[in-house]
Amino acid sequence: MWKRSEQMKIQSGKCNMAAAMETEQLGVEIFETAECEENIESQDRPKLEPFYVERYSWSQLKKLLADTRKYHGYMMAKAPHDFMFVKRNDPDGPHSDRIYYLAMSGENRENTLFYSEIPKTINRAAVLMLSWKPLLDLFQATLDYGMYSREEELLRERKRIGTVGIASYDYHQGSGTFLFQAGSGIYHVKDGGPQGFTQQPLRPNLVETSCPNIRMDPKLCPADPDWIAFIHSNDIWISNIVTREERRLTYVHNELANMEEDPRSAGVATFVLQEEFDRYSGYWWCPEAETTPNGSKILRILYEENDESEVEIIHVTSPMLETRRADSFRYPKTGTANPKVTFKMSEIMIDAEGRIIDVIDKELIQPFEILFEGVEYIARAGWTPEGKYAWSILLDRSQTRLQIVLISPELFIPVEDDAMERQRLIESVPDSVTPLIIYEETTDIWINIHDIFHVFPQSHEDEIEFIFASECKTGFRHLYKITSILKESKYKRSSGGLPAPSDFKCPVKEEIAITSGEWEVLGRHGSNIQVDEVRKLVYFEGTKDSPLEHHLYVVSYVNPGEVTRLTDRGYSHSCCISQHCDFFISKYSNQKNPHCVSLYKLSSPEDDPTCKTKEFWATILDSAGPLPDYTPPEIFSFESTTGFTLYGMLYKPHDLQPGKKYPTVLFIYGGPQVQLVNNRFKGVKYFRLNTLASLGYVVVVIDNRGSCHRGLKFEGAFKYKMGQIEIDDQVEGLQYLASQYDFIDLDRVGIHGWSYGGYLSLMALMQRSDIFRVAIAGAPVTLWIFYDTGYTERYMGHPDQNEQGYYLGSVAMQAEKYYEHFSSHTLLSLLHSFFIVNKHPLRCFLCFVTCRLRRYFQHDYICIHMPSSSTVCLSGFCAHSYHSSQAHLTSKLMTMSPFLSPPYMLDTFQYNSFDKI
Structure with a gap:
């Protein structure tokens, strides 16, 4: 409105001309700094x-x-999210892609799946508004739809989920299979695969079960989408959605009334990992199946097993006068014991007809604390693209040392109670099979865990290439392309003794800084990178233009040069890139305008595929004004x-x-x-x-x-x-x-x-x-x-x-x-x-x-x-x-x-x- 004096306004503006110019470009009105604050006598006011x-x-x-x-x-109801692009592959049709997403239905105010069609051509003289079409027919999930178990309430609390309905979904591109949880049930439906694309809402199919309690964290097997896995009562189960065969894989939790006597879980992220590291799952399907000579195949699941016997139990009494129910939770107070954690692996052998032949539960060849000395937290985990290695990002207790490790399935042996038989199994594993520490970094401050880690398919048996983001090198999170040599460890397990911390460390052959500067690449809360391996480009969100705005950028990861911004200044954006890197969706807003969701087409000149430009294609959600x-x-x-x-x-x-x-x-x-x-x-x-x-x-x-x-x-x-x-x-x-x-x-x-x-x-x-x-x-x-x-x-x-x-x-x-x-x-x-x-x-x-x-x-x-x-x-x-x-x-x-x-x-x-x- 009005300041103390016009003189102060003018002088302060002169002092901060550069900042004002930058602000004008951003489209954000920012007052000047106090560097030239004037002393105005009180009697003048x-x-x-x-x-x-x-x-x-x-x-x-x-x-x-x-x-x-x-x-x-x-306003909250109208924002679509969790986008998935699927190619139509129809040369004669009018649409190039179908996009799926979660949004809130206007009729019943519940989160559900929608889709929109992307046209191959647009009329540039008019703004195209994509229509939202429901993928699912209205269905009654269960009688308790919208009511949540205590497990679900806690998970929703940690994920900050405030809507009802479908909170997330899994999708398998090859088969067009969707999998999601609704109420206390797990459902699947197919669209976009070999069966084609529906034009009418589909009725989901319930995955039937013998499990008496809530099933959580369902995931499709990427190697065989007929199989799904889920968590029931702190153990891992699998189910075939075609044959309806169901099998419990782990037996670590006993569902005892006394929590103190039942401290173990399998495939479940414990409280601290969910609350403080944003990891909500504790098991990971291998992306590829191993084929055996007799025509069967082996599916693998890497999972974490937790023992919380040393973690304190707290008791929470419900404040509701009519119930006074007491709930108990494991809660590690600062300075006290965390859960003891280890990796295990489940191998499921499937015959040609899709039936389970055998299930083998496997454990690490040596205790976790020996193989991964000083590790307190499994921050992230997954598999390399070919399924040759599992990988994990590990932290020490102080969170000042990070390691990225590769773990071969050969490092696991069947769980065996007989000591002599177990020793025989250990001796059958070659000394050359060890964990591989492909990257390590330390800091005097702390390490902020993020979701940026992209592993390239291996082109050489003795090398691994990946893109990772680090703050430790410059103080700002930036992208690095790293090549590590997978050398054989000096440690010989057969000779006895314990490994030294450096025994498993692999030398870094090459490290290329893809981005740099006093700004950061975003890597949490939905922000991640998208790698175009054909054109050697990486797309990312960052704060290069302003710490107050998030934008989408692209840069070559082979010959890093100038970073190209793809989104408009004056707004803050949250983006999703298509798998083929030919479209992106941006949800954007600024201080004056509510959020809007738009679709953009990416293109580049034929003679320079690394030079990316965007073209507005359609509106998915218009601003409310x-x-x-x-x-x-x-x-x-x-x-x-x-x-x-x-x-x-x-x-x-x-x-x-x-x-x-x-x-x-x-x-x-x-x-x-x-x-x-x-x-x-x-x-x-x-x-x-x-x-x-x-x-x-x-x-x-x-x-x-x-x-x-x-x-x-x-x-x-x-x-x-x-x-x-x-x-x-x-x-x-x-x-x-x-x-x-x-x-x-x-x-x-x-x-x-x-x-x-x-x-x-x-x-x-x-x-x-x-x-x-x-x-x-x-x-x-x-x-x-x-x-x-x-x-x-x-x-x-x-x-x-x-x-x-x-x-x-x-x-x-x-x-x-x-x-x-x-x-x-x-x-x-x-x-x-x-x-x-x-x-x-x-x-x-x-x-x-x-x-x-x-x-x-x-x-x-x-x-x-x-x-x-x-x-x-x-x-x-x-x-x-x-x-x-x-x-x-x-x-x-x-x-x-x-x-x-x-x-x-x-x-x-x-x-x-x-x-x-």
């Missing part, structure tokens, strides 16, 4: 009066929030005293009145692996921030050091000291904005966030109570020694080696500091869920924390314990309790009654809590 936000009634806020949630649900009553935030940046450029977003009050100073709400996350400030549309997920602005608050969002997409040095700034630097960056950002805008009232600032943002909200009151008057902390971590191993030790190290860091980063250990800095004008609201598993150990400690905090917040502390029946929304609370609490926030501690009510009540409480400022 008129005295401003504070603006007081109107106190809204319960019914008013209820209606406001209900309206915003309706739009939120509509401007939102009513929505004002997008403005992006700003400033140079912090640490030398980094920090970015933020500013939501101005909608009815900004000259001469008024407005209360400010700082919305915060501040933790690793998250970036809040970027050029994406914020009107869906963060619509509540717009609502606060419409009520008369200034809302500020800042990405401090530790957030992602800025390089490992920026992210690693809080190594060993979480909670100690983030608030400094946030306060510096607030002070910068206040120096630029008169309407920001730094005497009335509140802070709010969830998870790590809730934790920092607590830290803000403790560290800077001179700035913050209100804190609403949602599901905060209050004691890091009660958090899980994978997350906490990555950033803080082992607690025995960083006692000071754990103390200074823990709210509960420093509760007395609230008393030291406490003001009679300060309000703390603590919101906590009963069903966030990785926060639950803290809830056990929450009673202690509550007692200590209550001592220091005698009058201005409210603690709300929130039941949660699913991850879709947080269950609300009694409306009367909310409304009453507003009148008593400064009089006593209140615990809200956990009665069921609409989910928007929680938001209503948050809005009214800011009345304090």
